[in-house]
Amino acid sequence: MFTGSIVALVTPMTATGSIDWDALARLIEWHVEEGTDGIVPVGTTGESATLDTGDHIRVIEEVVRMVAGRVPVIAGTGSNSTAEALELTRAAKDAGADAALQVTPYYNKPTQEGLFRHYALLAEEVDLPQVLYNVPGRTACDLLPATVARLAPLRNIVAIKEASGDVARVAEIHRLCGKEFAVLSGEDGKNLELMRAGACGLISVTANVVPGLLAAFTDAMLSGQDEAAAAIDVRLQPLHRALFLESNPIPVKWALYELGRIDAGIRLPLTPLSEQFREPLRQVLVQLGLLAERTQGETIA
Numbered sequence: 001m002f003t004g005s006i007v008a009l010v011t012p013m014t015a016t017g018s019i020d021w022d023a024l025a026r027l028i029e030w031h032v033e034e035g036t037d038g039i040v041p042v043g044t045t046g047e048s049a050t051l052d053t054g055d056h057i058r059v060i061e062e063v064v065r066m067v068a069g070r071v072p073v074i075a076g077t078g079s080n081s082t083a084e085a086l087e088l089t090r091a092a093k094d095a096g097a098d099a100a101l102q103v104t105p106y107y108n109k110p111t112q113e114g115l116f117r118h119y120a121l122l123a124e125e126v127d128l129p130q131v132l133y134n135v136p137g138r139t140a141c142d143l144l145p146a147t148v149a150r151l152a153p154l155r156n157i158v159a160i161k162e163a164s165g166d167v168a169r170v171a172e173i174h175r176l177c178g179k180e181f182a183v184l185s186g187e188d189g190k191n192l193e194l195m196r197a198g199a200c201g202l203i204s205v206t207a208n209v210v211p212g213l214l215a216a217f218t219d220a221m222l223s224g225q226d227e228a229a230a231a232i233d234v235r236l237q238p239l240h241r242a243l244f245l246e247s248n249p250i251p252v253k254w255a256l257y258e259l260g261r262i263d264a265g266i267r268l269p270l271t272p273l274s275e276q277f278r279e280p281l282r283q284v285l286v287q288l289g290l291l292a293e294r295t296q297g298e299t300i301a
Contacts, residue, residue: 001072001098002131002159002182003200003222004037005214007207008045010253011059013265019055021062023262027208028066030261035215036207039067040101043076044138045205045249050267056088061095074131074203078103082118089126099129101161101203106139112147123156130156135163135186145169149176161186161203162194170197188240192233195221206240208252209259210288235288242284245277255281259290 009031012023031039041063042048042056051059060075067073075097077088082105089100104110105118123130132151136142142164151157162169163186170183185194185202195202200222207214213232220229243251247270254273256262258281264272273281285291 001038001074001129002184003218005035005207005211005218006038006040006072006074006184006201006203007031007036007211007214008040008043008203008205009063010208010249010256010262011042011046011051012253012256012262013267014263015265017265017267019059020263020265024059024062025066027261028063031207031211032067032070034211035219036071036211037201037215037218038072038074039063040074040076040203043101043133043203044103044135045208045252046076047249047267047270048076048078050270053084053087057091057095060092060097064096072098074099074101076101076103078105078133080105080107082121085118085122086125089122089128089130093126093128097128099131099158100126101131101133103133103135104139104141104143106141109140112144115141115143116147116150119151119157120154123151123154126156128156129158131182131184132157132160133163133186134160137163137165145172145176148173148181152177152181158182159184162199163187165190167193167197170194170199174198188243189237191217191240192221192230195229196226205243205248205252206236209239209243209255209285209290210236238284239288242281245281246273251277251281254278255285258282258285 012020042059075092077092077100079085092100134143159182161184183199185191185199188206217232257264
């Protein structure tokens with residue numbers, strides 16, 4: 001379940017901000033066809049922070065229903081409130097999700113002991129495989145390898161999405177927890193380095209736009225074809241960078257809109273991609289063969 005190319009799926013919305021269920025269904029079918037190995041709904045990229053509890057749970061339920069067991073569904077259920085994370089994780093289990101992705105509690109800056117107790121309670125209370133998610137650049141909270149080592153023996157804690165950007169952490173986590181504890185890249189720009197260091201896959205923003213290429217990349221890495229994987233990584237680096245010209249998921253939603261896969265909807269306080277970044281991102285999509293060059297005189301949408 002915790003290997004290969006796993007997409008951190010956007011939540012498509014209409015121009016008014018309501019969830020576009022038809023577009024969600026189309027995205028899921030596309031990912032399955034393109035070889036995506038797993039789907040993470042309502043993580044950071046899925047705008048979990050701007051969905052109310054009802055919307056959050058319904059997205060999980062609908063994704064589980066639409067996927068229909070073809071690939072694993074790892075539901076984003078983290079929160080800076082342990083009680084809310086517990087409610088969402090219970091709902092994910094009830095919905096039939098295969099696992100839960102638990103971001104470190106953001107904003108309130110818990111201690112390492114607080115992080116341990118938070119994750120331990122979730123693991124003890126809900127019998128569902130759980131993936132730790134460390135992304136200090138967004139949460140102001142760093143889940144240290146020593147704390148991961150305290151959590152790894154708990155039965156339901158099975159993996160970590162590591163997005164600190166520190167490649168050396170992969171080896172450190174494996175040293176402390178054993179190589180059977182799955183480490184997933186959460187930093188698209190360092191997918192190659194992280195997998196060379198021992199990560200067994202990735203949870204990717206970029207996979208929203210080019211799922212087939214990320215699946216080919218992870219397949220090559222996992223089968224020992226390092227040179228082929230490196231060639232794909234070189235092609236993808238400009239896109240990895242472009243998808244963070246502004247805060248995720250602003251650029252990736254705009255890219256999917258430009259590709260005709262979703263509407264332009266995004267919820268405040270997030271806003272559509274700034275005008276100055278649209279053409280640079282569009283040019284990356286053109287270079288990858290995903291869009292045609294504009295004809296002379298054609299304006300930017």
